[in-house]
Amino acid sequence: LPLFAIILLSLAFVVSTYLSVSATRNALVDTLKNELEAQTESKAELIRTNLIWTRGAAIDLAAGAEVAEYNEETILNVIHNTLLRNEQIFGSTIAYEPYQFQPELYYWSPYYSRASATELKFTQLGNPEYNYFKWDWYTLPKAMRTPVLSPPYYDLGGGNIWMVTWSAPFFDKAGNVKGVATADIAFSQVQAIVNE
Numbered sequence: 001l002p003l004f005a006i007i008l009l010s011l012a013f014v015v016s017t018y019l020s021v022s023a024t025r026n027a028l029v030d031t032l033k034n035e036l037e038a039q040t041e042s043k044a045e046l047i048r049t050n051l052i053w054t055r056g057a058a059i060d061l062a063a064g065a066e067v068a069e070y071n072e073e074t075i076l077n078v079i080h081n082t083l084l085r086n087e088q089i090f091g092s093t094i095a096y097e098p099y100q101f102q103p104e105l106y107y108w109s110p111y112y113s114r115a116s117a118t119e120l121k122f123t124q125l126g127n128p129e130y131n132y133f134k135w136d137w138y139t140l141p142k143a144m145r146t147p148v149l150s151p152p153y154y155d156l157g158g159g160n161i162w163m164v165t166w167s168a169p170f171f172d173k174a175g176n177v178k179g180v181a182t183a184d185i186a187f188s189q190v191q192a193i194v195n196e
Contacts, residue, residue, distance in 0.1 A: 050088045051149070054183045055166045057086055059147055061181035062168035065094050070101075072110075076122075079112050082183075083120055090114055090186035091159045093125055095132050096179035100172070107132070113159040113184070123157075130157040137165040142177050145169055152187065162187040 064070075064078060079092050091113030101108035107126020115121040125132050132138050140148040147168040154162050163184045172178045 050185065051166075053086070054089055054185050055147055055149070055168075057082060057089055057092070058166040058168040058181050058183040061092065061094055061183070062147075062170040065179060065181055066170035070094075076110055076112075079110060080120060083112050083114065086183075088185070089183045090161070090163060091155075091184040092182055094179060094181045095125065095138060097177060098133075100178050111159075114186075125157070137167045137182055138180050141167040141169045141180050145177065155184070159184060159186070 061078065061082060065075075068074070070078070075094055079094060082092055083089055091111060093109050093111040095109035096105075098106045105126075107124075109125035109132050111123045111125045112120045113123065136153065137150045140150060147166060150165040150167065152162060152164050154160075163186050165182050165184045167180045167182045169177050169180050
């Protein structure tokens with residue numbers, strides 16, 4: 001009888017321990033799952049916010065180009081200052097249709113991009129080697145007449161990195177597309193958030 005009682009107590013102890021460990025493990029897994037889901041949602045919201053913010057910057061540049069008569073110095077300062085004040089933007093341009101910026105210029109697309117955390121690099125995108133009139137970042141918003149997020153692409157000759165671009169068209173007084181303003185997001189910025 002004492003041996004039978006010891007066996008029953010031991011069995012009850014093993015079952016009780018197993019149930020306790022199992023319940024604790026399930027509670028811990030649920031807690032970790034909820035924390036990871038919350039962190040993932042937080043990072044996804046950060047990416048969404050960056051996309052919306054960058055879209056707004058492209059629209060603001062387009063609105064300025066539509067209503068202001070920019071000269072070369074002013075347009076360079078506007079793009080330069082936009083990048084200085086918006087660290088999530090990798091690069092930006094205000095690209096004009098042929099002969100729209102100045103009657104003698106077929107291409108006009110001054111582009112600033114980040115060379116480092118504190119330095120900006122200038123490139124004139126408008127040239128026969130970089131015919132921006134054929135790139136998605138220019139053709140899509142022009143055709144749709146609305147802001148567009150480009151598919152991912154490697155910007156060879158511009159930023160020389162993988163990026164996506166928010167592009168917003170701007171119009172002349174007759175309602176014709178006069179050009180496209182952009183704000184680029186480097187894939188490395190998004191990858192850093194995802195890797196976190």
